[in-house]
Structures are given as C-alpha cells and as structure tokens.
Amino acid sequence: xxxxxxxxxxxxxxxxxxxxxxxxxxxxxxxxxxxxxxxxxxxxxxxxxxxxxxxxxxxxxxxxxxxxxxxxxxxxxxxxxxxxxxxxxxxxxxxxxxxxxxxxxxxxxxxxxxxxxxxxxxxxxxxxxxxxxxxxxxxxxxxxxxxxxxxxxxxxxxxxxxxxxxxxxxxxxxxxxxxxxxxxxxxxxxxxxxxxxxxxxxxxxxx
Amino acid sequence: xxxxxxxxxxxxxxxxxxxxxxxxxxxxxxxxxxxxxxxxxxxxxxxxxxxxxxxxxxxxxxxxxxxxxxxxxxxxxxxxxxxxxxxxxxxxxxxxxxxxxxxxxxxxxxxxxxxxxxxxxxxxxxxxxxxxxxxxxxxxxxxxxxxxxxxxxxxxxxxxxxxxxxxxxxxxxxxxxxxxxxxxxxxxxxxxxxxxxxxxxxxxxxxxxxxxxxxxxxxxxxxxxxxxxxxxxxxxxxxxxxxxxxxxxxxxxxxxxxxxxxxxxxxxxxxxxxxxxxxxxxxxxxxxxxxxxxxxxxxxxxxxxxxxxxxxxxxxxxxxxxxxxxxxxxxxxxxxxxxxxxxxxxxxxxxxxxxxxxxxxxxxxxxxxxxxxxxxxxxxxxxxxxxxxxxxxxxxxxxxxxxxxxxxxxxxxxxxxxxxxxxxxxxxxxxxxxxxxxxxxxxxxxxxxxxxxxxxxxxxxxxxxxxxxxxxxxxxxxxxxxxxxxxxxxxxxxxxxxxxxxxxxxxxxxxxxxxxxxxxxxxxxxxxxxxxxxxxxxxxxxxxxxxxxxxxxxxxxxxxxxxxxxxxxxxxxxxxxxxxxxxxxxxxxxxxxxxxxxxxxxxxxxxxxxxxxxxxxxxxxxxxxxxxxxxxxxxxxxx
Numbered sequence: 001x002x003x004x005x006x007x008x009x010x011x012x013x014x015x016x017x018x019x020x021x022x023x024x025x026x027x028x029x030x031x032x033x034x035x036x037x038x039x040x041x042x043x044x045x046x047x048x049x050x051x052x053x054x055x056x057x058x059x060x061x062x063x064x065x066x067x068x069x070x071x072x073x074x075x076x077x078x079x080x081x082x083x084x085x086x087x088x089x090x091x092x093x094x095x096x097x098x099x100x101x102x103x104x105x106x107x108x109x110x111x112x113x114x115x116x117x118x119x120x121x122x123x124x125x126x127x128x129x130x131x132x133x134x135x136x137x138x139x140x141x142x143x144x145x146x147x148x149x150x151x152x153x154x155x156x157x158x159x160x161x162x163x164x165x166x167x168x169x170x171x172x173x174x175x176x177x178x179x180x181x182x183x184x185x186x187x188x189x190x191x192x193x194x195x196x197x198x199x200x201x202x203x204x205x206x207x
Numbered sequence: 208x209x210x211x212x213x214x215x216x217x218x219x220x221x222x223x224x225x226x227x228x229x230x231x232x233x234x235x236x237x238x239x240x241x242x243x244x245x246x247x248x249x250x251x252x253x254x255x256x257x258x259x260x261x262x263x264x265x266x267x268x269x270x271x272x273x274x275x276x277x278x279x280x281x282x283x284x285x286x287x288x289x290x291x292x293x294x295x296x297x298x299x300x301x302x303x304x305x306x307x308x309x310x311x312x313x314x315x316x317x318x319x320x321x322x323x324x325x326x327x328x329x330x331x332x333x334x335x336x337x338x339x340x341x342x343x344x345x346x347x348x349x350x351x352x353x354x355x356x357x358x359x360x361x362x363x364x365x366x367x368x369x370x371x372x373x374x375x376x377x378x379x380x381x382x383x384x385x386x387x388x389x390x391x392x393x394x395x396x397x398x399x400x401x402x403x404x405x406x407x408x409x410x411x412x413x414x415x416x417x418x419x420x421x422x423x424x425x426x427x428x429x430x431x432x433x434x435x436x437x438x439x440x441x442x443x444x445x446x447x448x449x450x451x452x453x454x455x456x457x458x459x460x461x462x463x464x465x466x467x468x469x470x471x472x473x474x475x476x477x478x479x480x481x482x483x484x485x486x487x488x489x490x491x492x493x494x495x496x497x498x499x500x501x502x503x504x505x506x507x508x509x510x511x512x513x514x515x516x517x518x519x520x521x522x523x524x525x526x527x528x529x530x531x532x533x534x535x536x537x538x539x540x541x542x543x544x545x546x547x548x549x550x551x552x553x554x555x556x557x558x559x560x561x562x563x564x565x566x567x568x569x570x571x572x573x574x575x576x577x578x579x580x581x582x583x584x585x586x587x588x589x590x591x592x593x594x595x596x597x598x599x600x601x602x603x604x605x606x607x608x609x610x611x612x613x614x615x616x617x618x619x620x621x622x623x624x625x626x627x628x629x630x631x632x633x634x635x636x637x638x639x640x641x642x643x644x645x646x647x648x649x650x651x652x653x654x655x656x657x658x659x660x661x662x663x664x665x666x667x668x669x670x671x672x673x674x675x676x677x678x679x680x681x682x683x684x685x686x687x688x689x690x691x692x693x694x695x696x697x698x699x700x701x702x703x704x705x706x707x708x709x710x711x712x713x714x715x716x717x718x719x720x721x722x723x724x725x726x727x728x729x730x731x732x733x734x735x736x737x738x739x740x741x742x743x744x745x746x747x748x749x750x751x752x753x754x755x756x757x758x759x760x761x762x763x764x765x766x767x768x769x770x771x772x773x774x775x776x777x778x779x780x781x782x783x784x785x786x787x788x789x790x791x792x793x794x795x796x797x798x799x800x801x802x803x804x805x806x807x808x809x810x811x812x813x814x815x816x817x818x819x820x821x822x823x824x825x826x827x828x829x830x831x832x833x834x835x836x837x838x839x840x841x842x843x844x845x846x
Contacts, residue, residue: 012358012792016435028360028435035427039465046466046514050473050484050507058502134480138502141482145472 018178033185037192044196047149051142051203062139064205067130069123073205076119080194083112087187094180099172103165106183109190110161113154120151143204150200153193160186260370262362265788267369268348269676275340278376279662280748282331285324287741289717290700292316294738296718310388321717322391323407327379329394330411333519334418335376337661341526342422342460343372345668346429346453348676352780353447355438355800355821357792360431368424375417382410395516398485398508402477403492409478412471419468426460429453438779438821440800444550445820447778447804448536448543451550452529455557456522463518463561470511477503484508506571513564521560523657524624525553527664528595531617534667535599537776538614539606540816542805545598552591552598559588569637570644578637585635592628596621611774612686616667619694620660627655630705645715648708651701659697666690666751671774678767678786679758685750692747699740703733775817778804782819799823 020027055061064070090105127133127140134144164182171179261267291300292315299314310320351359359365382389387405390396401408433454437446446454473484481499485508488501536543543549565573565581599621608614630652633639643649666689674680710729713719723730771786780788783798798821806818818824 012362014358014360014362014436015356017360021435024434026435028431031435032361032427032431035430035461036423039423039427039461042462043465043469046469046511047473050469050511053504053507054484054502057504134476134482135500137500138483141476141480141484141500144480145476145482149472 018175018181027181029181029185030188033188037188040192040196044146044149044199047142047146048199048203051146054138054142058138062137064139064143064207067132068143068205069126070205072119072123073201076116077197077201079112079115079119080197083109083116084191084194086112087183087190091180091183091187094176094183097176099169102183103169106161106165110158110165113158113161117151117154117158120147146200146204150193150196153196157186157190157193160189260366262358262366263790264347264351264359264362264365265676265790265793267365268344268346270369271339271343271347271372272345274373274376275336275344278331279336279340282328282336283745285328285331287745288316289321289324289328290738290741292321293717294735316717318717319391320388322393322715323389325715326390326393326396326411327383330379330390332657333394333523334415335372335379337523337657337665338422338519339372340665341523341661342425342429342453342456343369345449345526345530345665345672346425346456349672349780350429350450350453351432351436352675352784352788352793353450353778354433354436354441355779355783355794355798356432356436357794357797359428360435361428364424364428368421368428371417371421371424375414375421378410378414378417382407382414385410395512396474396508397512398474398477398505399487399490401474401508402485403497409475412475412478415471416468419464419471422460422464423468426457426464429457430461433457438798438800441820444547445800445803447529448532448546448549448553449526449529451553452525452532455553456525458557459518459522459525459560463515463522466511467515470508470515473511474508506568506573509568509571510565513567514561517564517567518560520656521556523661525556527620527624527661528553528599530664530668530671531599531620533778534613534617534671535602536805536807537671537774538609538611538617539602540609540807541602541606542803542807543598544601544604545594546803546805549595549598552594555591556588559584559591563588566635566637566640569640575637582635582637586632589628589632589635596625596628611670612681612683612690613667613671615687615690616663616670619690620663620667623655623659623663627652627657627660630655642711643708645713646708647704647712647714650714651704651708654701654704658701659694663693666693669755672780673755673758674769674773675780675786675788677759677762678769679762680769680773681758682754685754689747689751689754692750693744696740696744696747700737700744703737707733775815777806777817777819779820783821 014028015021016026016028018027020030024031086105086108090102090109093099093105094102124144127144132140134141164179164186168182169179171182258266261270288303288306291303292298297315301314303311303314303316306316306320310317310323316324347359347365351357379389385406387407389407390401390404390411392401392404392408396408396411433446433450473482476482477484477486483500483503485505486497486499486501486503487505490497490499490501532543532549563581563584565577566585569578569581603618630648634643634649634652670681670686707726707729708714710726712723712726712730716722719726719730767786769786771784772781773786774781776782779798779800784794789795800820801823802818802820804820806812806820808816809818812818812824
C-alpha cells in the first residue's frame with residue numbers, strides 16, 4: 001500500500017483513463033481496443049480474402065469435412081462460445097463488486113481456452129500423423145496458417161487472463177473501476193477471437 | 208485486517224487509513240512544488256527510466272527523431288553508392304570497397320549487390336526513416352502539446368512502439384551480414400522472386416513484422432490520444448491542421464498495415480514451410496521445376512502489398528502537409544485559406560487511398576476492366592490533394608510573408624510536391640503507364656513527392672520546432688545555406704529522371720549495356736550530372752548537421768536563449784507552455800481552448816498580430832454598433 005501512495009505521487013494522471021469522456025462516452029482503453037480490433041479485422045480479412053482468391057482460382061479444392069475432425073471442431077466451437085459467456089459473467093460480477101465470483105469466471109474462461117488449445121493440438125497431431133503438412137496443398141497451407149494464427153490469438157488471451165487472475169488482481173484493492181475495465185477490454189478482445197473461429201469453422205471444415 | 212473502513216476518493220475506493228496517508232503525501236508534494244519548482248516533488252527517476260525506457264512522449268519523440276535521422280543518412284548513403292556506379296558504369300571506386308569483396312570485387316559494384324542496395328534504400332527510407340520521423344518523432348512530440356494533453360493516452364504502449372521500431376531496424380541492419388546479403392527483391396518484395404531469394408529476405412520479413420507491430424501500437428495510441436485527450440473547448444474544427452493530418456495518417460497505418468502483416472506471414476510460410484501461397488504450379492527455376500505443391504498466385508502478393516503501400520504513400524505525405532500548413536499559417540500571419548475544405552480533403556484522401564492500390568499493377572495483366580476502375584479512382588484522389596495544395600498557395604495571397612528558414616522549406620514544398628503530383632497523373636492512366644512503368648520516370652515522380660516534398664517538410668518542421676524542443680534557435684544563415692543548396696542539387700538529382708524515363712531507361716539496371724542503346728544519349732548526358740548533384744546534395748547537409756549538433760550541445764549545456772514563443776504562434780504547443788515544455792505533464796495548468804488554431808491579425812484583437820488559442824479575452828458589454836471590443840487580453844495563466 002505504501003508503494004501505491006508513493007507511486008501515485010509521480011505517475012502521471014492521464015485523463016479518461018478509467019471513467020468515460022462525456023462527449024465520446026468511452027474511456028481510453030475501450031476506444032483503444034476497438035481500434036485494435038479494427039486492425040485485427042483487416043488482418044484476418046486479408047487472410048480470408050487470400051483464401052477466397054486461391055480457392056476460386058484452383059481447379060479442385062479439398063472438402064474439409066471429408067478428412068478434418070468435424071465433431072471435435074464442433075465441440076471446440078461450443079467451448080469458445082461458452083468462454084465468451086463466462087468472460088461476460090466475470091465482468092458483470094466485478095461490476096457488482098464480487099471479486100470472488102469474478103475470478104472464478106475468469107478461471108472458467110481460461111479453462112475453456114486451454115481445452116480449445118488441447119483439442120487443437122490433437123487435431124494438428126492427427127494431421128501430421130496422416131502426413132498432411134502445410135506444404136502438402138494450398139488447402140492445408142491455409143488451414144495451418146489461419147488456425148495457427150488464431151491459436152496464437154487464443155494463447156495471447158490465455159496469457160492476459162492468467163495475468164489478470166493472479167498478479168493483476170492486486171489492482172482490485174487499489175482501483176476497482178480500472179480492474180473491472182481491464183476485464184471488459186480483455187473480454188472484447190476475447191469475443192473477437194471467438195468470432196474469428198466462428199468464421200474459420202464453416203470456411204475450413206464445412207464448406 | 209478485519210475492520211478497515213473503505214471510502215470513495217475521487218474515482219476509486221481506498222481504505223480510510225491509506226487515503227489519509229496518501230493525503231499527507233500529496234500535501235508534502237504540493238508544498239515542495241510551491242517551494243522548489245515543478246519537478247522537485249518527484250522522486251528522482253533512474254537514468255534508464257528517464258532516457259532509455261522513457262514513457263514521456265517528448266523524450267520518445269526525440270528518440271524516434273534521432274534514430275530516424277540516422278537511418279535517413281544511412282539510406283541516403285546507400286543511394287550515393289548506387290548513384291556512383293550509375294554515373295560511371297564499370298568504373299572502380301575505392302569507396303565501393305566498404306561493401307566488401309563479396310559485393311564489390313575490386314571496387315566495382317556487382318549487379319546483385321546493386322539490387323541489395325536498391326531494396327534496402329527503399330525499405331530504410333520508407334519504413335525506418337521517413338514514417339518514424341513524420342509520425343513517430345513529430346507526431347509524438349507535437350500532437351499531445353497541440354491538443355493540450357499531459358501525455359499520450361498510453362505512455363507504456365508508446366515506449367513499446369519505439370522499441371519495436373528499434374528492434375525492427377536492428378534486424379534490417381543485421382541482414383547486411385547474413386550469407387547472400389540483404390533482401391534483394393526490391394522494397395516491394397515481389398513473389399516469386401522474393402521466395403526463392405537468399406536468406407536476407409527472411410530477415411527482411413521478420414524486421415517488417417516488428418515495424419508493423421510498432422506502427423500498429425503507435426496508430427492506436429495516436430487516435431485515442433487525439434479523440435480522448437483534447438483539451439476542454441478544443442473541438443474537432445479547432446484542431447490545428449497538423450493534428451488532423453496525424454489523425455488520418457494513423458487511421459491509414461491502423462487499417463492498411465495488417466494486410467501486409469498477413470502477406471508477410473504468408474510469405475514467411477512460403478519461404479520456411481514451403482507452402483505455395485504465392486508460387487504458381489510448374490515454376491521453373493534455373494532449368495528445374497520446383498518441387499512444391501503449386502497453385503498459388505504471385506499477383507496475390509502484389510495486391511496485399513499495394514493494399515498497404517498505396518495508403519503508405521499518403522502516410523509519407525500527409526504529416527508533411529500538416530507541418531507545411533502550420534509553418535505557412537505562422538509565417539504569413541494569416542489564418543489558413545479554406546481550413547474546412549482542407550480538413551474535408553484530408554479525410555477524403557484517407558478514404559480514397561484504400562481504393563487506388565491496383566494502379567501500381569496495370570502491367571500485370573489483371574484485366575482492362577479492373578484497370579479502368581483503378582484509373583478512375585486514381586484520378587479522383589488527385590482532386591483533394593490539389594485542393595490542399597491550392598489552399599496552401601492561396602494562403603500566401605496578400606500576406607506579408609516572413610522568410611524564415613522553416614518558411615523557405617515550406618514554400619519550396621509547394622512547387623516540388625506539385626511537380627511530384629502532376630507527374631503522377633500519366634502514371635495513373637493505364638495507357639500512359641504502359642510506356643512509363645518501371646522506368647526512371649517513376650523514380651523521379653515518387654522522389655519529387657517524398658524527397659523535396661516530404662523531406663523538405665520534415666526540415667521545415669525541424670527548423671520550426673527545434674526551439675520548442677531545445678530552447679535554442681537553429682542558426683538562420685546556415686539554415687538558408689542548407690535550404691538553397693539542397694533545393695538546387697535535389698532538383699539536379701531528380702529532374703533528369705523524367706527525361707531518362709521518357710527515353711525508356713529501366714529503373715532496375717545500373718548498366719543496361721546494349722539494352723540502353725536506344726537511350727544512349729539520355730543516359731550519357733545526364734547520369735554523371737545526377738551523380739555529381741547527389742554528392743553535392745550530401746555536402747549541403749553538412750551545414751545542417753553541424754548547425755544541429757552545435758545547438759543541441761549548447762542547449763544541453765544549459766544555454767537556452769530562445770524566447771518561449773519566438774515565432775509568435777497561436778497553437779497550444781507554443782502559447783500555453785514553456786520551451787522546452789515541462790518534463791512532467793507538459794502544462795502547469797491544462798489549457799482551455801477559446802477559438803480556432805490560426806487567429807492571426809484578427810479584427811477583434813489589436814494588441815498583437817496573433818491571438819493564442821487559449822487566451823481569454825475580457826468579457827465586454829455588447830455594443831449595439833458591433834464595433835471593436837475592448838482588447839484586454841488576459842492570459843489564462845502566466846507560465
């Protein structure tokens with residue numbers, strides 16, 4: 001606690017760091033994460049466009065459902081949707097001042113993310129066993145690149161939630177509103193990661 | 208721990224005993240500040256936190272500026288080596304031996320080494336010199352001051368952004384030492400050439416990933432700062448034009464760079480995992496069909512690359528326009544002519560720049576319908592650029608212009624950018640482009656936009672804001688020597704390129720040999736002249752470098768002689784704070800803005816020829832005749 005009072009003395013106070021600016025209705029980090037997500041839309045948008053261009057130009061294109069593990073990917077889809085719900089519940093509980101349940105739901109989100117990654121690992125392992133590598137075909141190349149990049153985003157979410165679950169939760173004692181905002185912002189990112197998967201799943205597995 | 212009471216202090220909950228201690232601490236700090244200046248209350252920061260991993264936007268701006276200027280000189284020297292060999296093909300230069308035996312045996316540049324220099328000159332100048340200088344340095348230093356903010360919205364992100372840029376730059380430099388040398392497929396890295404290229408290309412891609420991350424973090428930070436941290440009363444239509452230019456630039460960086468990141472990932476996959484995103488079936492290299500899956504599309508790379516790189520051209524020019532607008536308004540002592548149409552134009556340029564990219568690809572055989580579309584959008588985007596340029600020209604009308612050094616550079620920007628823009632029109636028309644594509648004409652056009660265009664605007668900015676940063680003014684005489692010399696010789700380098708290009712000289716070869724038979728006269732008449740001009744251009748930077756370092760060192764020794772608002776400017780960075788600004792929080796009191804940014808020689812106020820944005824005029828009783836108000840200006844607070 002000493003450290004905080006001491007820190008507050010020389011750390012610069014940035015306006016609208018915690019509370020929204022009246023005319024924009026947003027606090028800084030919320031606007032920041034929306035902008036970041038806009039750039040992420042462009043990143044995945046470019047990859048989806050590339051996939052469409054390559055697929056429409058190809059004389060033949062493998063059908064994902066004939067050899068990919070659709071049931072496991074369906075389970076993964078629901079796991080991610082569930083994690084989107086838990087992260088909202090975490091934020092709602094923190095808003096109500098309930099740290100204990102907030103942290104439990106953050107842990108739930110983390111668990112879902114880890115289940116997703118483990119399942120994805122099984123899928124990759126199976127592909128490698130069947131000697132299907134990125135270099136095998138443009139379908140496999142897109143599959144590994146896009147799910148790989150998405151997996152890295154999930155992993156990024158895991159790191160962020162691990163931080164907020166353990167060391168980052170100290171902020172609850174000093175600045176509740178800010179900690180709650182952080183979970184909201186991380187949650188927005190997390191919804192986006194889910195949304196990417198919602199697009200990836202039909203594009204690669206079902207169409 | 209059981210019975211501690213919580214109270215709400217301002218925006219946060221605290222334990223009562225803790226709040227009491229914080230209050231005591233705050234009292235102590237306030238008392239110290241009253242007694243011993245602003246900084247005395249802060250515990251001394253470590254040297255590393257203050258000068259290396261600083262989170263202060265001003266210091267980060269200086270870091271960006273210094274690094275970018277070093278890269279600017281380095282990129283320039285790569286060009287000089289190329290120009291030397293271009294001027295006298297086959298001639299041995301002892302200077303060329305710095306490249307090593309592998310690149311220049313006996314002092315004669317090898318063609319593949321020329322490709323390396325070309326690729327790295329482009330990459331370094333665009334991604335490591337000009338964008339970091341225009342956005343990283345000027346944006347970082349000036350924007351928070353001009354909008355009356357204590358810092359950027361995310362100071363730690365700002366620091367991360369600089370260090371990502373630094374790491375990206377180091378990777379690019381390190382690639383000179385890898386086997387096979389640096390990337391050599393041009394700054395555009397066209398596939399499939401770039402995919403079968405030597406290891407340097409992989410380094411280039413990793414370097415780019417860092418640079419893209421840096422500009423992504425930077426652009427989020429700029430947009431949030433400009434939207435959220437504007438001072439009270441600073442509405443969007445009261446923003447200085449420079450801030451508008453930075454806002455649009457940041458949106459371009461934010462939305463255009465990710466597709467290149469995607470493309471870089473795909474190219475890395477092609478190079479490292481042997482996928483075929485950009486590799487067509489049956490590609491023959493050195494007489495052998497490549498053992499790859501195939502089915503990829505080299506044009507896909509070009510689309511993804513130019514989707515970034517065309518907005519990137521506007522990233523290069525818009526901050527320059529912003530600086531020129533500031534300097535012109537200040538030195539004509541008049542409001543900018545057509546501020547609103549300039550703002551509308553810059554926003555329109557931002558939108559349009561996303562739908563012109565394929566005008567770089569007329570010769571790829573992508574189809575006449577697509578060419579016609581992109582030709583039309585390209586003609587449309589030239590309109591707002593012309594509006595901005597015309598507004599700046601019209602701002603000069605009837606002004607009693609102060610020909611200060613920054614103003615000279617800003618004035619030269621107008622015709623030079625005009626030449627660059629006008630010579631771009633034939634390139635935007637698909638038919639004319641058939642002849643001009645890939646010739647020296649393109650190099651001439653692009654460099655007129657960026658060298659005597661943007662770089663002159665950067666010099667204008669350096670001469671204009673140097674007193675703000677250091678508290679010292681750069682020497683005017685040597686500034687003028689620097690200006691006139693640079694103006695003459697930069698035209699000597701670039702103007703003959705139009706002539707060469709029209710004669711059909713390729714941009715890729717330094718010695719076309721028999722291929723240049725058709726253009727022998729053009730090459731022989733102009734190449735040595737251009738190379739000598741380039742050397743003289745280097746010589747003309749010496750007065751600037753000496754002037755710069757002399758005054759930086761003098762300022763560091765505490766000889767700060769310039770008055771705080773020496774240009775008599777109206778915008779907040781000059782009017783509402785000291786020079787250099789307070790190290791902590793920029794302003795002693797956050798300013799409240801009363802009016803637009805360029806109130807020079809306004810009829811309501813006659814005590815001086817400028818009325819700063821934040822100064823409150825004393826309330827006057829309404830006069831039925833609508834005559835002059837009593838002009839008693841009360842500064843918000845004396846600094």
